[in-house]
Every structure is written in C-alpha cells, then in structure tokens.
Amino acid sequence: MTPVTEKGTETREAILDRAVDLASVEGLEGLTIGRLAAELQMSKSGLFAHFGSKQDLQLATIAAAAARFKTTVVDPALELPDGAPRLRALAERYLAQVNTYSGGCFWAATSAEYDDRPGPVRDAIIALLEAWLGELERQARIAGVEHPERLAFEIYSLVMGANARYRLSGEERVFEYAREAVERLLPS
Amino acid sequence: MTPVTEKGTETREAILDRAVDLASVEGLEGLTIGRLAAELQMSKSGLFAHFGSKQDLQLATIAAAAARFKTTVVDPALELPDGAPRLRALAERYLAQVNTYSGGCFWAATSAEYDDRPGPVRDAIIALLEAWLGELERQARIAGVEHPERLAFEIYSLVMGANARYRLSGEERVFEYAREAVERLLPS
DNA sequence: CATTAGATCGAACGTTCGTGCTTTTATATA
DNA sequence: TATATAAAAGCACGAACGTTCGATCTAATG
Numbered sequence: 056m057t058p059v060t061e062k063g064t065e066t067r068e069a070i071l072d073r074a075v076d077l078a079s080v081e082g083l084e085g086l087t088i089g090r091l092a093a094e095l096q097m098s099k100s101g102l103f104a105h106f107g108s109k110q111d112l113q114l115a116t117i118a119a120a121a122a123r124f125k126t127t128v129v130d131p132a133l134e135l136p137d138g139a140p141r142l143r144a145l146a147e148r149y150l151a152q153v154n155t156y157s158g159g160c161f162w163a164a165t166s167a168e169y170d171d172r173p174g175p176v177r178d179a180i181i182a183l184l185e186a187w188l189g190e191l192e193r194q195a196r197i198a199g200v201e202h203p204e205r206l207a208f209e210i211y212s213l214v215m216g217a218n219a220r221y222r223l224s225g226e227e228r229v230f231e232y233a234r235e236a237v238e239r240l241l242p243s
Numbered sequence: 244m245t246p247v248t249e250k251g252t253e254t255r256e257a258i259l260d261r262a263v264d265l266a267s268v269e270g271l272e273g274l275t276i277g278r279l280a281a282e283l284q285m286s287k288s289g290l291f292a293h294f295g296s297k298q299d300l301q302l303a304t305i306a307a308a309a310a311r312f313k314t315t316v317v318d319p320a321l322e323l324p325d326g327a328p329r330l331r332a333l334a335e336r337y338l339a340q341v342n343t344y345s346g347g348c349f350w351a352a353t354s355a356e357y358d359d360r361p362g363p364v365r366d367a368i369i370a371l372l373e374a375w376l377g378e379l380e381r382q383a384r385i386a387g388v389e390h391p392e393r394l395a396f397e398i399y400s401l402v403m404g405a406n407a408r409y410r411l412s413g414e415e416r417v418f419e420y421a422r423e424a425v426e427r428l429l430p431s
Numbered sequence: 432c433a434t435t436a437g438a439t440c441g442a443a444c445g446t447t448c449g450t451g452c453t454t455t456t457a458t459a460t461a
Numbered sequence: 462t463a464t465a466t467a468a469a470a471g472c473a474c475g476a477a478c479g480t481t482c483g484a485t486c487t488a489a490t491g
Binding site: 082167 | 347408
C-alpha cells in the first residue's frame with residue numbers, strides 16, 4: 056500500500072516550515088544548516104541531503120513562505136468581489152500576516168537582507184514582491200483609485216513600517232496607526 | 244609641533260567612514276574586519292587594534308552613522324523656526340539621506356538586521372531611532388498637527404518604504420510617491 | 432528471506448571569521 | 462638626532478560554517 060505522503064517530502068516540509076520562521080528571525084544567511092538541524096533534532100548531513108546546497112535551501116524557504124502568504128492573505132480575499140472589497144481584505148490581511156512568523160514579517164527581513172546581494176535569492180524575493188504589489192495595484196485600479204501604483208506603495212510602506220516599529224519598540228499601537236492610515240487611503 | 248589631529252584618530256575616522264557605507268550594504272554582521280581592512284589596504288590586526296572587539300566596532304560605526312545623520316538631516320533644519328517649517332525640512336532631508344550611503348539607508352539595513360538580536364547594538368539603534376521619531380513628533384506637535392505620533396510613524400514608514408522599494412526595483416519614482424504622500428500629511 | 436533504493440547519520444574537509452600575542456614601523460618630543 | 466610612545470603588521474589559534482563521503486538504518490519489493 057502506497058502511503059499518501061512519502062517520508063521524504065514530509066520531512067522536507069517540516070524543515071521548510073521551521074526554516075521560514077527561523078529566517079524571519081535570523082535572516083536567510085543567518086539560517087544555518089547546523090542550527091536548523093539541531094532544532095529539528097536531526098543531523099546536519101541528513102537535513103542537507105534534502106537540498107543540494109544552502110542556496111537551494113534558501114530558495115525553497117522563500118517558496119514555502121510564499122505559499123504561506125498565499126494561504127493566509129491572498130486566498131481568503133478571493134472570496135470577495137474584485138475592486139474595493141477585495142482590496143480592503145488584502146490590505147487588512149497583509150498587515151496581519153506580519154505577526155504570523157516568529158521573527159516578524161519574513162519579507163521585510165529577507166528583502167532588507169538581500170537588497171544589495173545580486174543572485175537567484177534576491178531575484179526570487181523581488182519577483183514575489185512585484186507580483187504582490189501588482190495585485191494590490193490591479194485591485195486598486197478596479198476600485199477606481201486615482202493613483203493605483205502610489206496607493207500600492209503606500210500600503211506597502213505602512214505595513215513594513217508597522218512591522219519594523221513593532222519589532223523595535225514592542226508598541227502594538229503602530230498597527231492601529233497603520234490601519235487608520237490605510238483606511239484613509241482606501242475608497243469608501 | 245603638535246598636529247591638529249593625531250594619526251590614530253585620523254585612521255579611526257577613515258575606518259568608520261568606510262564602515263558606515265559597508266554596513267549599509269552588508270549589514271553590521273556582514274561588516275567583517277577582514278574585508279574592511281582589505282578595502283582600506285591595511286592589516287586585520289592593525290585595524291582591529293583601534294577597537295577592542297567587533298561589537299565595539301559595530302557600536303562605533305553606529306555612532307559615526309548618527310553623526311552623519313545629524314550633519315545632513317538635523318543640523319541644516321535647525322536654521323528654520325520650530326514647527327511646520329522645520330518639520331517639513333526634516334522630512335525632506337530624512338527622505339533624501341537614504342541615498343547618502345552606498346547601500347541605501349544605513350538605519351533601514353541595520354534595524355531590520357538587529358530587530359531580533361538583543362544586546363547593546365540593538366539598544367543603540369533603538370535609542371537613536373526613538374530620539375529621531377521623538378524629534379519629528381515634537382515638531383509636529385508644535386506645528387499643531389492633530390496626531391503627532393501617528394504622523395511621525397507615517398513619515399518613518401514612507402521613507403523606509405521608499406528606500407526598500409528603490410533598493411529592490413531601482414524605480415526612482417517611489418521617492419516622488421513618498422514625497423507626495425508626506426506632503427499630503429504635513430500642515431499647509 | 433534477500434535485495435534494493437531512499438533517508439539519515441557521523442566524521443572530516445577546507446574556508447572564513449573574530450581575536451590574542453609578538454614584532455616591526457612610524458611618529459612626536461627632548 | 463636620539464628616544465619613547467603610538468600605530469600597524471605578521472602570525473597563529475579555536476570556533477563555526479557549508480559541503481562531501483562512506484556507512485547505517487528503514488521499509489517496500491521480488
């Protein structure tokens with residue numbers, strides 16, 4: 056009888072789930088194979104065998120984070136109609152997702168880390184970010200917003216700002232500030 | 244004849260000037276003593292002797308970046324009267340300073356890097372950030388802004404957002420977006 | 432039961448890092 | 462110019478990193 060999920064992929068998924076959280080704290084470079092293996096109580100080499108290189112592990116971690124983002128932010132908003140309603144849902148969930156990683160927003164941490172390191176890792180982060188901002192912009196346009204690209208930028212800034220301020224000061228108020236500011240920007 | 248500046252402090256300042264730029268690219272952890280020494284064409288041990296430890300080098304680098312910030316952002320704005328005029332000048336220069344480091348805003352890079360690493364380095368970054376936001380807030384209050392703390396947060400977010408987006412996409416437009424958004428928030 | 436492929440492990444490698452110790456060089460003063 | 466002091470260099474270390482490799486374990490197949 057063939058098992059539904061093979062042992063290998065199961066382990067791989069467990070590794071990546073932990074890797075996303077660890078990278079949100081330590082960054083994708085600080086995400087060391089030894090530490091990751093220790094936390095999962097397996098050997099460095101056993102873990103390493105699932106990925107050909109550290110860079111492959113980093114790319115797989117980014118893909119896993121993107122999947123998590125899709126599940127928690129994008130998919131639920133697809134229930135709502137295009138335009139203003141979906142845009143509002145996307146923005147709200149976007150702000151909320153920064154607290155679904157143990158070290159604050161995965162994307163804030165990794166994009167700051169790789170904004171000056173050319174290579175496949177940076178390319179992957181950029182591609183996902185552009186796709187996300189493109190979706191925000193598209194919904195804004197459908198909603199009849201005057202400057203959709205600028206609105207997408209402002210939402211992005213407020214979410215990143217709230218994440219950064221909260222991480223540094225612990226003040227939960229900043230999420231309220233960000234929420235209010237976004238609300239002011241959205242079409243009624 | 245006593246020289247105006249001793250050789251030692253002169254070298255130290257040259258090191259720190261380069262360290263600020265390097266840290267804006269590689270982060271304060273990626274700022275390695277070997278690389279810094281190589282760029283300045285001196286030996287690791289010779290450079291190291293100026294600081295007792297890597298952490299001391301990091302703290303000195305932060306202090307040097309703070310001095311640069313004061314010179315380029317704060318000091319010029321002190322020419323203007325308290326309140327709205329000075330607030331506007333501070334905001335404009337705050338946005339502009341992100342391009343005075345070779346790797347984008349030093350503070351964006353380092354605060355993202357240390358937001359989850361307790362210790363003196365993180366403490367120093369936080370203290371300087373709080374002082375800066377406090378100054379923005381104070382000027383906003385004098386200018387009669389209704390929610391000074393929220394305004395300071397929004398300016399901070401827009402500047403950090405523009406820095407991040409520009410670093411990742413190369414689109415200079417984002418600075419225009421940020422400038423417009425800030426302008427909308429300031430008292431006329 | 433014997434075979435085999437995939438998953439995991441333990442040990443070791445070459446490299447890079449921060450750091451300490453000793454020596455040499457440069458600089459300022461008498 | 463000679464001397465004392467500060468600055469820089471040379472060299473080596475221990476630790477941690479990514480990576481490799483051969484061995485061991487597990488589980489399904491004939």
